[in-house]
Amino acid sequence: MSNVTYAELDLTALQHNFSVVRNYAPNAKIMAVIKANAYGHGLCEFANALPNADGFAVARLNEAILLRKSGCKQRILVLAGFMSVVELENFFTYKLEAVVHTPEQITILQQASIRQTLTVWLKLDTGMHRLGFSAIDFLSAYQSLQQCPAVNSAMHLMTHLANADVKLDPTTLAQINLFNNITEALVGECSIANSAAILSVPTAISDWVRPGLMLYGISPFAEKVGADFGLKPVMSLYSKLIAIKALNAGDAVGYNGTWIAGKPTKLGIVAIGYGDGYPRHAPTGTPVLIRGQRVPIVGRISMDTLAVNLNDNILAKVGDQVTLWGHALPVEEIATISNTIPYTLVCGVTSRVNFNYLQ
Ligand SMILES: *Cc1c(COP(=O)(O)O)cnc(C)c1O
Numbered sequence: 001m002s003n004v005t006y007a008e009l010d011l012t013a014l015q016h017n018f019s020v021v022r023n024y025a026p027n028a029k030i031m032a033v034i035k036a037n038a039y040g041h042g043l044c045e046f047a048n049a050l051p052n053a054d055g056f057a058v059a060r061l062n063e064a065i066l067l068r069k070s071g072c073k074q075r076i077l078v079l080a081g082f083m084s085v086v087e088l089e090n091f092f093t094y095k096l097e098a099v100v101h102t103p104e105q106i107t108i109l110q111q112a113s114i115r116q117t118l119t120v121w122l123k124l125d126t127g128m129h130r131l132g133f134s135a136i137d138f139l140s141a142y143q144s145l146q147q148c149p150a151v152n153s154a155m156h157l158m159t160h161l162a163n164a165d166v167k168l169d170p171t172t173l174a175q176i177n178l179f180n181n182i183t184e185a186l187v188g189e190c191s192i193a194n195s196a197a198i199l200s201v202p203t204a205i206s207d208w209v210r211p212g213l214m215l216y217g218i219s220p221f222a223e224k225v226g227a228d229f230g231l232k233p234v235m236s237l238y239s240k241l242i243a244i245k246a247l248n249a250g251d252a253v254g255y256n257g258t259w260i261a262g263k264p265t266k267l268g269i270v271a272i273g274y275g276d277g278y279p280r281h282a283p284t285g286t287p288v289l290i291r292g293q294r295v296p297i298v299g300r301i302s303m304d305t306l307a308v309n310l311n312d313n314i315l316a317k318v319g320d321q322v323t324l325w326g327h328a329l330p331v332e333e334i335a336t337i338s339n340t341i342p343y344t345l346v347c348g349v350t351s352r353v354n355f356n357y358l359q
Pocket of ligand 1: 033035079160193194196210212213214220
C-alpha cells in the first residue's frame with residue numbers, strides 16, 4: 001500500500017532545466033535556490049543532482065547545515081542570514097555565506113571573535129520592502145562591513161525583484177535602476193535575477209542569477225507553463241483509484257454534499273487529499289488524468305481522498321493510476337484553477353507521500 005500515492009522526481013529534467021538557465025544567462029554564475037526542501041522536491045537529492053551549480057541558496061540556517069552535512073561541497077548561501085552570535089558561529093563551522101540585511105547583523109559581526117572571515121551578500125531593498133537596507137543606509141552598511149575584520153573583503157551585492165513575474169511592470173525597471181545607481185561605485189559581484197527575471201528581463205542578469213522555480217520546470221508567469229520556455233516538469237504527483245461506485249441522480253458527494261449527481265454517475269474515489277498536500281480549495285471541475293484522459297474532480301477534497309466523475313471514462317477501473325499533476329497536466333494549471341500559485345502546491349506535498357527519484 002505504501003506506494004499508492006507517490007511523487008516522481010525526474011532528476012534528468014532538473015538537469016535539463018539547469019541547462020536552460022545557462023542558456024538564458026550564459027555568462028552568469030548560478031546560485032540554485034533550493035530553499036524549503038528544494039520547493040518540496042528534496043533538498044539533498046537536488047543538490048547532488050546539480051554538480052555544476054556555482055552555489056546553493058536556502059532560506060534558513062538549519063537547511064544549510066543539513067546540506068553541508070550531507071556532503072555538499074559547493075558554496076551555500078543562507079538568504080535570511082543569522083540572528084545571533086551563536087548562529088553566526090555555525091556559518092564559520094559549516095563554511096556558509098550570509099545575506100546581511102539589518103544593522104543588528106552588522107553589530108553581531110563587529111562583536112564576533114574572528115577565526116575565519118564570512119562571505120557576505122549585502123542586500124539592498126530596492127522596493128520590495130521585505131529584506132534589505134534602504135538606499136539611504138546602504139553605503140554606510142557597506143563601509144562598516146568593509147572595516148569589519150570578520151568579513152571577507154570580497155563582498156557581494158544583491159537585491160530582489162517584487163514584480164518580475166508581471167510583464168513590463170515599471171517597478172522592475174525602477175528596482176534595477178536603483179540597484180545599479182547605488183552599487184555602481186562599489187566593488188562586489190552583483191545579483192538581482194530570480195526565475196521570472198532570468199526568463200524575461202535580460203538587464204537583470206548580472207554576475208550571479210538566483211533561479212528557483214524554473215529549475216523545477218515550472219513557469220513563474222500566470223497564463224504560461226514551463227514548456228513555453230523549454231522547461232520540463234520535475235515533479236509528477238500520482239495516486240490510484242481505490243473505489244468506483246454507481247450514484248443515482250440526486251446523490252450528494254463528500255463533506256457537505258457540495259456536488260450532487262444530476263444523472264446516474266460512475267464515481268471514482270482517489271487515494272489523495274489535503275493530508276498529502278493536494279489543495280483543499282481545488283474546485284469541482286479541477287482535472288485529473290486517468291488513462292490519459294482528463295476527468296473532473298467533484299465535491300470537496302477530503303484529507304485522504306477526492307472524488308472524480310468517470311462518466312466519460314468508462315474503461316476506468318479500481319487500481320488505475322491517477323495523475324494529479326506532472327507530464328500532460330501542468331501544475332501551473334492546477335494552481336490557477338485552485339486560486340493559488342504553483343510554488344505552494346509543490347512545497348506543500350507532505351511527508352506521507354512516497355518520493356521516487358528518477359536518475
Ligand atoms: C526564493 C528566492 C529566489 C528564487 O525565486 P524564484 O521565483 O523561485 O526563481 C531568488 N532570490 C531570493 C532572495 C529568494 O528568496
